[in-house]
Amino acid sequence: MKTKKIIITSLSVISFLLPITKVAHADSANFSVTPTIGKNQIGTNVGYFNLLLKPNQTQKLDFTLYNNASQTIKIKTTFGTAFTSQSGSVGYTPDLVKPDPSLKLNLKDYVKLPKTVTIPAKSTAKVTATVTSPATSFQGVIAGGFNFEDVNDTTNANQKSGISITNRYRYVIGLVLQNSEKKIAPTLSLGKVAPDQVNERNVIAAKLTNAAPAYLMQMNTSAVVTKSDDASVKYTYNNAAMEMAPNSNFSLAIPVSLQGVLNGQSSQPLKPGKYHLKMTVYGAKDAKGQYETMVNDQVTKYDYRWIFDKDFTITQAKANTLNAKDATVTQKSKVDWLLIVGFIIIILLLLIIIFLLFKRRKKDDELQEKEKE
Structure with missing residues (x-):
């Protein structure tokens, strides 16, 4: 029997502007991520970066990754621009949604970080990202999120059902960047x-x-x-x-x-x-x-x-x-009147032909009877 594969992606997302812990968690994940929050952080006791930087100012951001598995793992690191998902929530998956035309400064263009990091079993590794504020001063905030994903698939197969489930874990730690703390009103x-x-x-x-x-x-x-x-x-x-x-x-x-x-x-x-x-x-x-x-x-x-x-x-x-x-709409069978009329015409023509043939046959029989007499 051919095996079916179902991929289940487990996401642990740290939302902006909400009370959260400093470490992102995903059930049964084999690694964890802890951000090192700097002194120029706006707000305290948050697990994301909310930075106040001057134009063209650069800052290093550090993350400590811990591998709690019994084998070496490789973590893929990416950065995604903040977007609004179809369900009306904020997401940070890279390149999942095309940026809105109103976005003039895309934060991912100002963030540099390594593409991957390898962590030995039961060990830690440090990842350092570089953030540079745009050279031109801006109002409001620009935002995104650091994504850490285990590239080693954890697959559980069920031989009876023929289904294999692949678990992938991603941690997302947000970054909000601003030049001033002046509040900007949202528009809709x-x-x-x-x-x-x-x-x-x-x-x-x-x-x-x-x-x-x-x-x-x-x-x-x-x-x-x-x-x-x-x-x-x-x-x-x-x-x-x-x-x-x-x-x-x-x-x-x-x-x-x-x-x-x-x-x-x-x-x-x-x-x-x-x-x-x-x-x-x-x-x-x-x-x-x-x-x-x-x-x-x-x-x-x-x-x-x-x-x-x-x-x-x-x-x-x-x-x-x-x-x-739509899988939930029961389609009512539509009557094709043109097809029905066509069938009726064909039947009528056949009846006429049969009638004419019968009439001709009868006439021929009558002629034969007369000839015999």
Whole structure:
């Protein structure tokens, strides 16, 4: 039996601006990473680098890696620019998402570090990265994350099921760089709204962009999509635990189809027509904030609020294409009337031919009878 391979990637991500420990952990990982936090760190008791540097200033950043395995391991080191994932969280995987056009200074261009480091069994190794602040002064922050990944795959095979599981562990330690501690407000804009699919499920995708060099934290989003000529069609989305990276964008997926395990249920197909999206987004919780809303039956105040309204259209062709690919939409068999009419015409022609042949045969028989007489 051919063996199936499933790769499971275990990620341990240190999020920016949140209380965290200094060492990243991943269950069953065979190595650990500890950053050495310097004196020019903004904020204390955090496990990421939040540096205040002058233009063109350079600083060395040290990491201690410990190999707790009984064999030598090789660690791949990379740096990824901060981005916003499809789920509305900040990520740092290198080159996974194309940077937003508003990003003028990409932090990965100012970071140098070794590509790999080899660590003997039960030993430690030091990795030193060099960070140089851009020569031109900038406002706000630029951000990214150091990625440490074990290139030695740990594979567990199950002979009965024919499945092998490969575990890969990655530690991510963030880096925020700024020239001053002056606070910059995040911005938010709504771009294209259109039907799309995520994991073979129909969604309404609404592109959100934070074009400011600032994090948008504690992002609370609520959206309602309605069909202009059919009040029964209504799609909603609510999430009070989102965030966006500086100068980033992502497409917010508003579910249209059923999600998760279906248990035999099916989704309503996406219908063509004119639609309207109304979305409200709050950001940055603050007891003194000027905007308030209810979160888990509690009044919650925020510093920022954005309200968006946008019309969009779903064509019949687009709806048909997405419905055909949605694993949860049961496609009803469509009656091909043209084919049915064609069959009827063919049957009628055959009946006419049979009738004419029968009539001709009868006539011939009558002539033969007369000739015999």
